[in-house]
Amino acid sequence: MKEQNSNTEATAFTVEQRGIDLVPENERHGSPRDLIWFWAGTNMSVFAVVYGPVLIAMGLSLAEATIAIIIGNVVSYAVLGLTSLQGPKVGTSTMVISRAAFGPNAARGYAFLNWISIVGFEAIGLALMVAAAKSVFGYFDIEIGMPGTIALLICLALLQLLLPRLGYQALMLVKKYFTAIFFIAFGAIAIYILPNADYSSLAGGGGRAALFAGIMLMLASGGFSWAGTGSDYTRYLPKNTSSRRIWWAVVIGNCIPIIALQILGAAVASVTPLAEDPISGIPSALPDVFFVPYVVIAILTLLSINASSMYSSGLNLQTLGLKVRRTRAVFFDLIVGGTIAFFAVLAPTFEDALGVFLSLFGLWVAPWAGVYLCDWIARRGKYDAESLFPTPTNKGMYWGIGGVRWSAVVAQVGGMIFGGLWAEVEGVFTGPLMQASGGVNLSIPIGFIMGFLVYLLLAKKAPEPERPGLGQLR
Template sequence: MGAATTVERRSIEPIPAEERHGSPRSQFTLWFGANMQITAVVDGALAVVFGADAMWAIIGLLIGNVAGGAVMALHSAQGPRLGLPQMISSRAQFGVLGAALPLVLVIIMYLGFAATGTVLSGQAITKILHVDASWIGIVIFGALTFVVAAFGYRWIHALGRVATVMGILGFAWLTYKLFADYGASTLLGDPQFDGVSFLLAISLGAGWQLTFGPYVADYSRYLPEDTPERTTFLSTFAGSVVGSMWSMTLGALIASVPKNGFLGNQVGFVGDLAGGGAIAFVIYCVIVVGKLTVNTLNAYGGSMTMLTTATGFTRSSVVRPVLRMACVFGFLAASVLVALVASADFLDSFKNFVLVLLMVFTPWSAINLVDYYLVSRERVDVPALFDRHGRYGAWNVPALVTYVVGVVAQIPFLAQELYTGPITDALGGADISWIIGLLLTAAIYYPWAKRTSNPPEQMIRYDDDRVPA
């Protein structure tokens, strides 16, 4: 692939054997570093803000992260075997053109996370620079994200290693200061169990992990093909779950401090907690690097998804680096604009955003994993993923119908600001829509796909001399 300082030249096409590199350890550092960040702290705080005591919130978040992290890591394990971005593989289930339905929704997801994360990162940058105009921090952060995402895969993994080291040091200090300043009895004392808020905490944890699913294989696809799936799975799972749980636990504990002011000034509160002055400056840098890591994933994955959507209709299988970089720029420009106009009521909007994403992406995840591991049994016709007249066709009715049913079936179980489903009312307000989305979709799709799918007898991949240069 060339030196780490060069711009990545691959995009949606299969990665040839001679360009495969790295080890599963890189998956741990990337996903650990990407989760040691301020938005995960906010996500953990939401569990307490919306009713749970800190201890039960942490337990609920752990259950959700483990459940969602297992699903997410199963997607990651596909990367080395296929050598493809995650959403290209969706063509095997939905068809070359039909995959556009979940793809468009994935782009919206990336855009939403990029915009909401940019708001918090912009706050940190403005504090580092000692300026009052929040737009300055937002624009600078967007520019930094573009540089890393434009250079591509190697730079992203290098940033993950930096974020891991900085995250461990910064979050260890914040954890120490939190207990030193407020004490365990204040943070964890007298827990009271509430079923509804406990289920919300589980949903927040699961939603956090599940929404990584549509792009997680983008960052494992360069690993050698003979990398054990179990190793890739465990490295990704451990990095993502441990990193997110540390951040979310910190958020739940912060939110349990009486009259903490965290809701109105998340970044400022963390800086004050660190001790102000020079140490606060360091913590703001930790916040920026952590958010830069995950925002780069959003921009890079967003550009891959945009290209996957477009090339399904243009019949292209190769995209020049300059076009990939243009997609990264366009995506980030849009996210910066959203961040500039949508920074108000951040916490409430983010809660609803995460739970809505659960409704959209759990059916996709169920279909992709059931088909890959149970129906096709890891046998994919890779060239056919780029040919609408090939094995997978343009549209796959079973997957598309099942996907729509899986989304619609969750509506009665939703607990949203604008809509609460009738079954949710009967459950006292608990949102279990993501569980319905996973289980019902899998139950419908598996027998239907077993009857109608036509997987190859063995993996069919591009020969090395057929991979476009």
């Protein structure tokens, strides 16, 4: 075991050359326990803390916010756990495996949507890092102006490039140590804030509509935001790794830290009116001496999240069809995400833009996850790996019609339409059934369920080359 660990650490800082191509058996290593450290190190961040105050600002009581946090995270990360199970069996990324359900050409569209979503999350993280770094200069009364802001953005953007360019091994190793550092830091914050929180000030209630809106926010920002990347981080595990252990590792590694931090954030809302601001909010509830250490930790946690996002983003660009190495794809990602982050730093309505982004993201990703998991269940987890990589002379068994399996595409569209009926995108539209049900937002569960059911119905009736592996459903 010591020899294996030393080999892992030795290879962690060499650049991973593999992209979405199949991982051979002799390169499979690790155990589900590694996923606990990986996901805990990813989600133990200042950005997780801020969702608690956001729920309070939506009108929820502390008890209601806690319910929304627990339900939203447990359900969404259970879905992420399921989309992580295919990686060891097939040996490639989630979006490549989705070709079995949607067809290779249709999967390009979903890879693009997932890439856009990931870049959006990256830009949010980078913008917050810039704001955090600027706050340190402000703390010492140093005005850096626009040239300084641009310089900070470039430096932080380049810094966040390091881990995703190195690849899988580096991410797994560094996240393990990050988890310990973040646990100590946030533990110290909790010890100081929780005894001083005014829980009586959070005893009101937002009602049923606010509670469901809070749950939808937790679903979209939680496990569903990573659903299209689950197998990206399990494809290096041995093929015979227990699926049950993988699922539990993903759920535990995500839920325990993120639920604790979000509830901490809700408690912070009773201490300071600035709690919604992830950069200056929490420090305002702490002694001045903690300001700079807190900001350093904040930047490190955001770097940790973006490292995972950029790694998966490169794989999505390859699935999209770009003939570019994964190590070079992250540079393209860096430019696009950095540009969006620059405008996000300047935007006066950053929080509103985040809400719209998460609402639109949830509308497409929920039915996609329903279709993807229905196809996996129907195939009993068995895929023809070579067919996931069609060639001009061998289209493979998942080609469908023109590279599209229309049963999945129709199910996706149907799920989006039904989800949209119960959705609300602030300032854009409100679904008619949401209004009729008293303002209850059910867009993500309805989209997921309808995507699953419509695909189940259509796939059973599809002609044979469109329906490989689904005969068991009869």
